[in-house]
Amino acid sequence: MFYFASAVRLRPAVIVTTAIRCVERNLSIGRPFLGGGYLRNLNTCNGSTATIQVKGIKKRTQRRKPISVDDIGQIPGFWRVSAFSTSEEFRLEELHTALLESNMYQPTSLYNGSDDSAEPMPPDVIHAVSKFHVTSEPRHLYFFREGSVVGWNMTDLEVNTLMSFLSEHEIGPYNDDIVQNEKEIMFYTYTEDKRSSIQKGNLHLITKDCGMACDLDRYTFSNAMAHSVKLGTWEAQLEEYIDSVEFVTQDLQHGLPIRITRKEVMKKTGELFGLRHKINLSSDLLDLPDFYWEREQLENFYRSTCNYFSISSRLKTMNLKINHCLELVELLSYNLSDKHHIRLEWMIIVLIMVEVGFEIIHYIELYVK
Structure with a gap:
């Protein structure tokens, strides 16, 4: 009675249109947007299209x-x-x-x-x-x-x-x-x-x-x-984490160089595993606390209260988000490792070329003598 679903958190968006009210009407009927700086066309009242640039729009789990x-x-x-x-x-x-x-x-x-x-x-x-x-x-x-x-x-x-x-x-x-x-x-x-x-x-x-x-x-x-x-x-910590790596996904979308180091990727990976450990291993969120094992009526009340707060669905959503974030950091780690290997290969090639150059000079000196 005194609760309402949390609002969708929107980042600043640049709206290029003269029919603002009509764009708001499109928003109110729940038309989806794509994040990451995409341009999206919306129908206006007079049938024309209005273009908005949406950057980093996220929807948090309703609670x-x-x-x-x-x-x-x-x-x-x-x-x-x-x-x-x-x-x-x-x-x-x-x-x-x-x-x-x-x-x-x-x-x-x-x-x-x-x-x-x-x-x-x-x-x-x-x-x-x-x-x-x-x-x-x-x-x-x-x-x-x-x-x-x-x-x-x-x-x-x-x-x-x-x-x-x-x-x-x-x-x-x-x-x-x-x-x-x-x-x-x-x-x-x-x-x-x-x-x-x-x-x-x-x-x-x-x-x-x-x-x-x-x-x-x-x-x-x-x-x-x-x-x-x-x-x-x-959930709030995970949202902050997602915000912190959003620029990487935008760089990947636009084919730009990755602006993150291997050390930072390892740190981000550790943050994700630490959060997953706290949620799934260190807490009682997944299991029934021992206190209720021999108190059936209290167990039913505990479960119904957890259902009211949507704990199970929120846990599932969090783990899905963490899995997606892990896929991203694994991709970054592979990409950066591949670049590192290529750099090492080029260093080896250069060293071989230098050695070959010295050998050529050595043979030239012997031939001249």
Whole structure:
């Protein structure tokens, strides 16, 4: 309800036409463009053609992006849940100690209710609650070792303060623009239903009277949402990578010399393999976390939440893009290696010619004598 598909990111385009509105109409009906500096003809209102030069147009995987909370306002009975990823990893042990020493948040178990039962936290996760209550709704925080945080009932000011607090415990911090752009925001409320669910873009959490079940569902949703923002940061990094090699594809299209060295190609190849390793090997995005193996109801809720955030399709799209990028760098590596071999062959030929020249001079000297 409060989410919409992300817009297509367009680079500056040079439009040569007098019928701008008609060109926009062509755009609105979804006519495709070709990237890489191609010229494209569009039909105008009067039947004539307008030529536009499109350079580097890219379409990012559609994903739900939140509308600003300031534009919507606080809805009675609904609270906000925010998720963001600030780094590749948190020093979770140091962070746990820092939280204990702070006067704001208290690390705790996943659930510790009036029945004196306690549910231990899964490994690599910290659950903390705010020591001070601004409203009747408590504020919960989930810190994941993978560098993601999910905060329940937190304001923008508190989120920004928390980001500053986390900066001392980060490994491989991300760019601030990526952190802000990939932040996820949703609204949640409580329901009398027996199961938590996502309806019309809002999370309907089972009532707090359910005790442990409510806390487990809150953690499960946080886990899936943390995966979504982490995947979002990797998507942004891949887009930056694609932008960085775009000039190479344009040079290839126009038959121009390749403006990249073998060392740079190796570096680009390493970046791709590093990103693929993080996505497919180091994360739990492809596998079901161990926490849900013996909790069938939580597993179903976890899978449905991941489906809501389109994690599987986004993963598939990312791997396809990475494969295409790898094909490009392999082509560049082969081309540059071939040039290197040709250069070596010419050096050998020149050396042979020099040696032959010396031998000719030697024989001439002998003949003259």
